Amino acid sequence: MSARRKLNWVDGAIASALGTSYAAVLVKTVGQLGYARDEGFYFHAANAYGRWFEAFWTSPKTAVARGAVDNAWGVNHEHPALIKSLFALSNVLLQKKLHLFAMEGTSYRFPAMVLAGALIALVYIWGTEARSRAAGLVAAVSLATFPRVFFHAHLACFDIPIVAVWTLCAYTFWKAIAVQPASGRIYKNLKWPVLAGITFGLALNTKHNSWFLPIVACVHTLATIVIARMWGGALSNQDVRVRLKKTALAMAAMAVLGPVLFWAMWPWIWRDTGSRLVQYALFHLNHDYYNMEFLGVNYFTPPMPRSYAFVMTVATVPAVTLLLALAGFVGRARLRLIMGMSWAARRWVEKNGGVGDGKKPGWVEKALVWKAQIPALEKLGPTGETELLWLLSIGVVYTAWLSPKTPIFGGTKHWMTAYPFIALFAGVGFDDLIRLIKVLLVSKRNSLFQKKQGWLKLPVRAALRWVAPLLGISVLASPIAQSAASHPWGLTSYTPLVGGAPGAATLGLNRGFWGYQTGAIVDFINQAPQGSAVFVHDTAGPSWDMLVSDGRVRKDLRGVGSVDYSRVGLYHHEKHMGGVEYQNWVAYGTRCPAHIAGLDGVPVIWAYTRP
Amino acid sequence: MSGNLGGNPTFPAQRFECAGGPFFNVGVTVIADEEFRPRRCLWSHPPRIGEIVTQFRDVALGSTIVGHGGLYWMIEREKKGAPIELSVRVDGEEVGRFVHQDGQGWARFEIPLGVHINKQHAQVEFGVSSKNHLHRHFCFEARSQ
Numbered sequence: 168m169s170a171r172r173k174l175n176w177v178d179g180a181i182a183s184a185l186g187t188s189y190a191a192v193l194v195k196t197v198g199q200l201g202y203a204r205d206e207g208f209y210f211h212a213a214n215a216y217g218r219w220f221e222a223f224w225t226s227p228k229t230a231v232a233r234g235a236v237d238n239a240w241g242v243n244h245e246h247p248a249l250i251k252s253l254f255a256l257s258n259v260l261l262q263k264k265l266h267l268f269a270m271e272g273t274s275y276r277f278p279a280m281v282l283a284g285a286l287i288a289l290v291y292i293w294g295t296e297a298r299s300r301a302a303g304l305v306a307a308v309s310l311a312t313f314p315r316v317f318f319h320a321h322l323a324c325f326d327i328p329i330v331a332v333w334t335l336c337a338y339t340f341w342k343a344i345a346v347q348p349a350s351g352r353i354y355k356n357l358k359w360p361v362l363a364g365i366t367f368g369l370a371l372n373t374k375h376n377s378w379f380l381p382i383v384a385c386v387h388t389l390a391t392i393v394i395a396r397m398w399g400g401a402l403s404n405q406d407v408r409v410r411l412k413k414t415a416l417a418m419a420a421m422a423v424l425g426p427v428l429f430w431a432m433w434p435w436i437w438r439d440t441g442s443r444l445v446q447y448a449l450f451h452l453n454h455d456y457y458n459m460e461f462l463g464v465n466y467f468t469p470p471m472p473r474s475y476a477f478v479m480t481v482a483t484v485p486a487v488t489l490l491l492a493l494a495g496f497v498g499r500a501r502l503r504l505i506m507g508m509s510w511a512a513r514r515w516v517e518k519n520g521g522v523g524d525g526k527k528p529g530w531v532e533k534a535l536v537w538k539a540q541i542p543a544l545e546k547l548g549p550t551g552e553t554e555l556l557w558l559l560s561i562g563v564v565y566t567a568w569l570s571p572k573t574p575i576f577g578g579t580k581h582w583m584t585a586y587p588f589i590a591l592f593a594g595v596g597f598d599d600l601i602r603l604i605k606v607l608l609v610s611k612r613n614s615l616f617q618k619k620q621g622w623l624k625l626p627v628r629a630a631l632r633w634v635a636p637l638l639g640i641s642v643l644a645s646p647i648a649q650s651a652a653s654h655p656w657g658l659t660s661y662t663p664l665v666g667g668a669p670g671a672a673t674l675g676l677n678r679g680f681w682g683y684q685t686g687a688i689v690d691f692i693n694q695a696p697q698g699s700a701v702f703v704h705d706t707a708g709p710s711w712d713m714l715v716s717d718g719r720v721r722k723d724l725r726g727v728g729s730v731d732y733s734r735v736g737l738y739h740h741e742k743h744m745g746g747v748e749y750q751n752w753v754a755y756g757t758r759c760p761a762h763i764a765g766l767d768g769v770p771v772i773w774a775y776t777r778p
Numbered sequence: 779m780s781g782n783l784g785g786n787p788t789f790p791a792q793r794f795e796c797a798g799g800p801f802f803n804v805g806v807t808v809i810a811d812e813e814f815r816p817r818r819c820l821w822s823h824p825p826r827i828g829e830i831v832t833q834f835r836d837v838a839l840g841s842t843i844v845g846h847g848g849l850y851w852m853i854e855r856e857k858k859g860a861p862i863e864l865s866v867r868v869d870g871e872e873v874g875r876f877v878h879q880d881g882q883g884w885a886r887f888e889i890p891l892g893v894h895i896n897k898q899h900a901q902v903e904f905g906v907s908s909k910n911h912l913h914r915h916f917c918f919e920a921r922s923q
Contacts, residue, residue, distance in 0.1 A: 465814065467855070705783065730780045730788060745814030746787060746850050750780040752816070753788035753807050 171345060171550070172296050181295075181304070186288030189311050189320075193280040197273055197321050199655040201686020202714060206323045207707030209251055210275055212243035213323075217255035219434075233438055240435035244443070245450045248433040249372035250328045253278035270717035275323040283320035286331035287311045290587050293338055294594040297549035301601060301635050305642060306594030309488045310587055312646035315579045318657020322683075326580040329374035333560075333584045336366035336377075336421075340384055341556055343417035344410065360413075364420030368428025375451045376584050379567070383559045384421065388414045390559075391552050457576035458743035463675025465742045470571030476582050477565070482665045482676060483579050484589070485646040492589045495596030499554050502544045508534035509541065547602075549595065557588040578658065578677060597642060601635050608634070655687050656766035668769040675742075682706035682739045684764070684772040689719045691762040691774060692735060699734035700727045704747055706737070730754040735761075736775040751775040784852050786915055789821065794832075798825055804832050809850045809917045812883030817848065819917035822906040824862060829905035837922065839868070839897045841890065845920030847876060848884040853915050857881045860910035864918060867903040868894040878916065891922070 202210075219239035223230035230236070240248065254275040261267040262274035287307045294303030310316060319326045343359035370377035395407055430436055436443045458467045461475055481489065512534035516527075527535075549557070564585040567573050575581075612627040653660030658679040661671035672678060682705030685692070692701060703711045703726040711726035720726075730736045736751040738744070738760075752758050755777045765771035779800055780788035786801070793805025807821045822830050847864055848854065857880040864876040866889050874889030894900060902922075908914045 729782050742814050743852070744783075745816065746810035746852060747783060749808035749810060749816050750782070750788040753790055754780055 171548070172299070174292065174296055178292065178295050178300065178303075181300070182288035182291045185291050185304075185307050185311075186284035186286075188284075189287045190280045190284030193283060193320055194268075194273065194277070196654055197276060197280070198270060198717075198719075199686065200318075200321050200657075201655070201683040201689075201706070202272060202710035203322055203324065203681035203683040204705060204707045204710060205681060206272075206275070206683075207709035207711075207713070208243055209254060209323050210272075210709045210713055212251045213254035213258060213275055215239045215242040216248065216252055217259045220252075220255060220259060231434075231437075236434045236437060240433070244435045245447065246325060246374065247372045247429070247447075248435065249369060250278065250325050250374075252432070254323050270719070272323075272713040272717050275713075276321060279323055279327050280320060282328045282331040283316075286327070286334060286587065289331070289334055289338060290590055293334075293341075294591050297553045297591070298547065298595050299598050301639065302591075302594035302598040304594075305491070305597040305639060306587075306590040308643050309485075309491070309593050309646060310590035312643065312650040313484050313488070313586055313590075314646075314650045314653040314657060314660040314662075315483050316583065316586060317650040318653065318660070319580055319583065321657075325374040326577075326583055329370065329376045330583050330587060332366060332370045332373045333376065333380065334587045336363065336370045336380055337383070337556060337560055339363040339366050340417055340421070341553065343420075344388075344413050344552070357416075360417045360420040361424065363417045364422075364424025365428060367421040367425035368432070371425055371429040372432050375448075376564075376581075379563050379584075381418075381421065383556070383563050384414075384418055386563070387552070387556050387559050388418070390555055394551070394555075454574060456574050458741065459576045459578070459680075460675055460677045460742040461575065463742075466575060467743070471573060471575050473569055473571060475575045476568035479579050479676075480582070482661050482671060484586070485649055485662055486664050487642050487645050488590065488593045491593035491596035491600070491642060493592075493596065494599060495592035495594065496558075498599045499549070499595065502541070503551065503554075505534070505537045505544075506541055509538040512538070547598075557591055560588040561585040576680075578680070597638070601638060604634050604638065605631055653766070656684070656771060658683075659766040659769060659771050668766045672769045677742075678740055678765075678769060678771050680705070680739075680741055682710065684739055685711070685737060686714060686719065688737075688762060688764050688772055688774060689714065691764075692724065692737075693721050695721075695724055695735050695776075698723050698725070700725045700732055702727055702730040702733040702736040702751070704737045705739045705741075705744070734777050736777075737772065738774070739772050740770060787821070787850055787917075793821075796825065796830060802830060804830065807917065809848065809915075810852070811848060812851050812855070814851065817846070817884050817917070817919070819846070819848075819919045820904075821915075821917050822904070823916060824906045824908040824911045824914050826911050829865070829907040831903055831905045833904075834902045835899075837897075837900045837902045839891055839894055839900050839902075840923040841895045843873070843889045843891065843902070843920050843922050844887070845876075845918055846884050846886050847878050847916060847918035848882065849878075849880070849915045849917065851883065853913055854880040854883070859913055860908045862906060862908045862914050862916045864916075865903075865905040865907070866920075867905065868897070868900050870901070870903075 216239055219230060219235065222235065243251065257277045258274040261277065262271060268274050287310060290310050291303040291307035294306035339359055339362040343363045367380060370380055392407060392410060430440065456468050458465055461472055466472065508530065512531040515531050564582050568582065608627055608631055649660070649662065659668050661667055661676060665671050665674060685703065685706045695701065701724055708726060714720040715722055727733055730750050731754065736755065738748045738751060755775050757775060757778060760773035761776040763770050763773040780786065787807045787809050789800060789803055790805045790807060793803045796802040801823045802825055803821060805821050806818065808816045808818050811817050820832060822832060824830055843866055859880045862878045864878065865872055866874045868891060873891055873894060876887035878885060904918065904920065906916055
């Protein structure tokens with residue numbers, strides 16, 4: 168159970184390089200991306216919070232008065248405050264004071280990009296610690312290049328931040344419950360339990376997905392103890408006691424520090440805490456159902472399709488990553504199966520002690536032979552407790568989408584918290600693949616040696632050295648290419664498995680939502696006559712205003728919420744939005760768009776102009 | 779005049795407005811049906827009391843009046859609205875009645891013309907009413923054949 172690698176400065180350097188370069192790529196490419204509908208609401212909220220922070224800085228006593236707090240923090244109180252506070256602080260400090268960014272909107276988006284970078288670094292660290300540097304590297308880059316992750320990582324929203332904070336909380340929990348056999352010194356180092364508590368508080372204050380974290384922690388705790396006790400030998404009685412105490416400590420820290428931090432960092436719940444928390448919870452538990460197209464059907468009310476999350480995962484996550492994850496999972500499942508069979512075989516032998524070698528059933532014979540592989544496979548890592556934690560972090564999240572009542576309107580973003588763990592399994596699968604290929608090469612070399620073709624050994628030796636980098640390039644090239652090609656049409660992007668964007672459109676999968684695509688046609692919009700009104704369709708008012716603040720849309724153009732009196736009418740295609748397109752037809756007396764844009768020939772946004 | 783996200787279809791500039799506000803007009807618009815396909819039709823929102831009547835003069839008739847009626851799908855898919863009745867009259871005589879229930883989508887009707895078959899100069903009226911006019915964004919199209 169102690170197969171956790173010690174990290175060194177090289178790992179720190181790699182993690183930093185990964186995180187920094189990912190954030191840098193996001194900043195570099197963000198200018199091509201328009202603003203999503205929800206971002207507009209968060210800009211508005213962040214501005215209110217920013218004014219409150221400035222007021223707090225000058226007059227803290229006045230700022231914490233009930234009226235001041237409620238005025239500021241009542242804005243967008245259906246979501247907690249942490250990430251919007253970061254948006255606000257980034258805008259106030261990095262933009263208004265330091266003028267760090269070329270565009271105003273980037274200052275709001277910057278904290279989420281930094282968290283995305285931190286997430287990629289963390290996945291590298293975890294993969295390396297749990298398995299190997301190669302596993303960590305492939306896991307990190309794979310996650311960074313899930314096209315949908317790459318898209319969401321640009322936005323001033325909570326979806327990537329919750330993935331980052333969730334993963335961090337799971338990681339600290341994992342560190343907190345680590346059992347060094349027979350170490351016994353449980354209370355000596357409180358760092359990780361305390362960090363688990365703090366990160367759980369941050370997660371609670373990031374997004375309501377965090378409510379699933381305690382489920383993962385509880386099920387994990389119960390399952391590891393039950394499995395250890397059932398199979399015996401994996402953990403001694405003392406180890407089980409240590410595990411229980413460590414887990415209890417971590418969970419106590421999460422139970423105490425989490426809510427305290429949550430409360431402390433969200434001023435809106437400082438007063439009327441109980442009723443406001445109920446209000447917050449009920450908002451999400453009784454959330455409206457918005458529209459979402461899936462396989463040609465527009466869903467807007469339960470029952471929702473149970474296959475949605477699974478089909479969309481396959482349709483949007485690069486197949487090579489999914490295959491590696493599957494290979495990683497199967498490889499570790501095989502080990503656990505061998506362990507189970509070995510345990511059962513041992514029990515059988517104990518029960519039938521007098522039976523000779525030749526009289527044992529086949530499965531017992533096989534299990535006893537396979538048993539010899541266990542130590543080496545276990546040593547490779549990850550440990551059983553790690554695999555279980557990763558698996559639960561995937562399973563618990565996806566389970567929610569087995570309910571026909573779970574809304575599907577957010578597309579893939581709602582189960583993105585599972586993606587780091589899929590990537591980690593992909594890292595393990597990659598490491599397994601390297602080892603397998605190396606074993607095959609060594610066996611080839613040996614056979615060549617036996618055939619006295621020793622001169623061929625050199626290329627084999629060279630090949631051994633290049634297996635990991637070459638294989639790494641081959642499994643990462645496609646996800647990198649897919650992510651690069653998807654920009655700035657992230658929500659239109661689908662994997663080649665479903666025929667890419669054109670195949671998905673034919674299948675009736677959603678081409679995009681949130682109206683962010685306006686940013687992709689600003690050059691066309693800017694050709695409108697001076698002072699024109701532009702019907703912005705699904706782009707929220709504050710999102711349009713940010714395009715203007717950025718200087719991406721001319722200041723004299725007015726974004727309006729109705730096609731009446733407009734000169735340019737935008738249409739962001741979604742199946743259920745057809746009626747809005749026809750509003751343009753009737754208002755302008757034409758069915759011919761003046762401009763169409765999209766990905767790989769799939770129309771995503773088009774614009775009409777008044778003749 | 780248009781309703782933006784989830785709202786009413788655009789009321790065309792050329793329309794007949796009745797008492798009660800801009801919704802109580804008759805004009806050619808395009809609604810989205812149950813598959814969000816476009817349907818060009820005559821907007822005909824029933825009033826609180828009575829009918830909204832569209833009258834055509836000098837109509838050459840065939841043997842039936844065939845048409846479709848429905849509401850913008852976003853409105854009728856909730857299935858919460860009252861039924862809408864479309865009464866078809868030729869030269870003052872009611873020849874048929876089509877009742878649209880929410881959830882039917884863009885529904886077809888066919889009304890035989892009886893004694894009015896093949897008239898060359900008929901007066902045809904379409905009267906739209908509902909027991910509860912709230913959100914009754916009815917729209918229809920019809921032809922004689």
